[in-house]
Amino acid sequence: MILQFIYESFDFKSWIILCFVLLLLVDIIKYRNPSSFPPGPWPLPFLGNVFTEIDFRNVNKLAEVYGTIFSLRVGSEKMIIVSGYKMVKEALITQIDSFVDRPNVPLFHKVFKGIGTILSNGYLWRMHRKFAVSHLRTFGEGKKSLELRIQQECVHLCNAFRAEKGPFNPMVTLNSAVSNIISCLIFGQRFEYHDECYQKILRLDTECIQLIGSPRAQLYNVCPRLLEYLPGPHQTIFSNYKQITDFLRGEIIKHKEDWDPSNPRDLIDNYLTEMEKKKSDPEAGFNIEGLVVTCLDLIEAGTETATTTLRWGLLFMIKFPEIQEKVQEEIDRVIGQSRQPCLADRVNMPYTEAVIHEIQRFGDVVPLGFPKKAVKDTTLRGYFIPKGTSITINLSSVLHDPNEWETPDTFNPGHFLTENGQFWKRDAFMPFSAGKRACLGEQLTRQVFFLFFTSLF
Numbered sequence: 001m002i003l004q005f006i007y008e009s010f011d012f013k014s015w016i017i018l019c020f021v022l023l024l025l026v027d028i029i030k031y032r033n034p035s036s037f038p039p040g041p042w043p044l045p046f047l048g049n050v051f052t053e054i055d056f057r058n059v060n061k062l063a064e065v066y067g068t069i070f071s072l073r074v075g076s077e078k079m080i081i082v083s084g085y086k087m088v089k090e091a092l093i094t095q096i097d098s099f100v101d102r103p104n105v106p107l108f109h110k111v112f113k114g115i116g117t118i119l120s121n122g123y124l125w126r127m128h129r130k131f132a133v134s135h136l137r138t139f140g141e142g143k144k145s146l147e148l149r150i151q152q153e154c155v156h157l158c159n160a161f162r163a164e165k166g167p168f169n170p171m172v173t174l175n176s177a178v179s180n181i182i183s184c185l186i187f188g189q190r191f192e193y194h195d196e197c198y199q200k201i202l203r204l205d206t207e208c209i210q211l212i213g214s215p216r217a218q219l220y221n222v223c224p225r226l227l228e229y230l231p232g233p234h235q236t237i238f239s240n241y242k243q244i245t246d247f248l249r250g251e252i253i254k255h256k257e258d259w260d261p262s263n264p265r266d267l268i269d270n271y272l273t274e275m276e277k278k279k280s281d282p283e284a285g286f287n288i289e290g291l292v293v294t295c296l297d298l299i300e301a302g303t304e305t306a307t308t309t310l311r312w313g314l315l316f317m318i319k320f321p322e323i324q325e326k327v328q329e330e331i332d333r334v335i336g337q338s339r340q341p342c343l344a345d346r347v348n349m350p351y352t353e354a355v356i357h358e359i360q361r362f363g364d365v366v367p368l369g370f371p372k373k374a375v376k377d378t379t380l381r382g383y384f385i386p387k388g389t390s391i392t393i394n395l396s397s398v399l400h401d402p403n404e405w406e407t408p409d410t411f412n413p414g415h416f417l418t419e420n421g422q423f424w425k426r427d428a429f430m431p432f433s434a435g436k437r438a439c440l441g442e443q444l445t446r447q448v449f450f451l452f453f454t455s456l457f
């Protein structure tokens with residue numbers, strides 16, 4: 001009776017309003033925050049804080065209002081953002097097992113498929129991380145050591161710079177040189193800077209990285225099913241990655257043709273061996289798709305980050321000529337101009353080491369780290385964070401934390417020097433993040449920076 005009455009007395013407009021109110025109620029109930037959840041800006045119904053741009057400047061402004069741990073809702077996803085050295089240390093080091101997983105970010109998932117190292121989780125991630133760390137370690141040893149390969153690349157890089165007439169943009173050459181180190185790791189060989197095929201891969205990759213940060217591409221994360229069939233930057237990203245992974249598949253096929261397990265040349269050879277060893281353990285995910293994504297992981301994580309840092313380095317040296325002179329003086333005194341720099345020089349060059357660290361601190365090239373999520377219900381500084389909540393670590397706020405750095409917003413190599421001029425490693429130096437998911441390319445990057453930087457001088 002009542003239902004019939006409602007049905008007969010409601011016109012079309014009233015039905016629409018009723019449906020909207022019901023959906024609104026469902027939304028409010030479904031996304032109600034648990035008690036003690038970190039505070040944050042008021043979310044819009046259905047969309048959450050989708051119009052809040054999540055870049056580090058905005059995040060820093062929000063942290064000033066809501067504190068060192070605050071929350072946002074992006075579409076159906078809740079995330080918390082952690083800022084400042086003390087809070088980040090608590091999340092990544094004190095609670096080392098709490099935030100180890102990666103969330104499912106649709107834009108990345110479509111390409112990386114939750115396998116490989118960067119975006120995988122659980123047992124598969126542990127096995128792949130172990131494999132990558134072990135490859136990086138063993139690759140650094142032996143006759144054709146990593147140091148030698150980096151030194152050889154330095155010669156090519158310096159020659160390419162020398163060949164330029166007048167002012168030039170070093171971006172493409174630096175990118176080629178850095179990616180050649182990654183290529184040595186993966187393919188056992190470098191590519192000439194004018195190799196058209198390889199340059200095309202690097203161009204496609206640079207374009208992807210530029211597009212991924214754009215708000216229009218990020219929209220794909222809010223409604224992937226709808227945007228899947230619509231044009232936009234996400235389609236360019238997918239098409240570029242398809243071409244890059246096709247190239248990787250081609251390299252893997254070539255490797256398989258003359259693969260000799262007793263004489264591994266590079267990561268691909270070692271992975272093929274691992275595939276054989278782990279045949280009876282499919283959960284570990286060592287298969288051709290895993291290999292393609294593992295190669296892509298290292299290219300993505302290692303090339304742009306290191307190239308951009310080197311570009312910052314050159315810019316800072318131009319902007320602060322008095323610092324450049326001191327670096328030059330130390331290089332001339334310890335190495336001279338007649339031999340190539342080597343890694344053993346590092347201990348004798350505290351000022352150059354301090355400048356390189358300050359370039360990384362001030363360059364701040366991965367300001368918000370890579371996203372992670374809580375693997376279990378967790379309490380952080382009294383706030384309750386349910387299992388599955390995404391967490392963004394504001395690394396930029398650590399590298400500029402006024403409680404840790406004497407002059408956080410000034411380029412000052414003194415941050416890394418003791419009173420008597422010795423190198424001083426600082427706890428708040430976290431450009432590579434910290435904890436179980438910390439960058440596994442840190443040692444390699446430090447070697448590349450030192451040798452590239454000093455060789456250019």
Ligand code: HEM
Nearest residue numbers: 118301302305306366369370432433437438439440441445
């Ligand atoms: C300036 C250079 C670099 C910077 C600033 C940097 C920074 C980072 C950061 C912030 C993360 C995220 C850590 C986290 O989630 O807590 C990361 C992860 C990672 N980096 Fe780097 N990185 C650099 C170079 C490299 C290089 C050269 C390689 C490879 C040879 C590399 C490989 C990786 C990998 C595989 C991960 C994922 C680790 C995992 O999820 O277990 N990175 N890096």
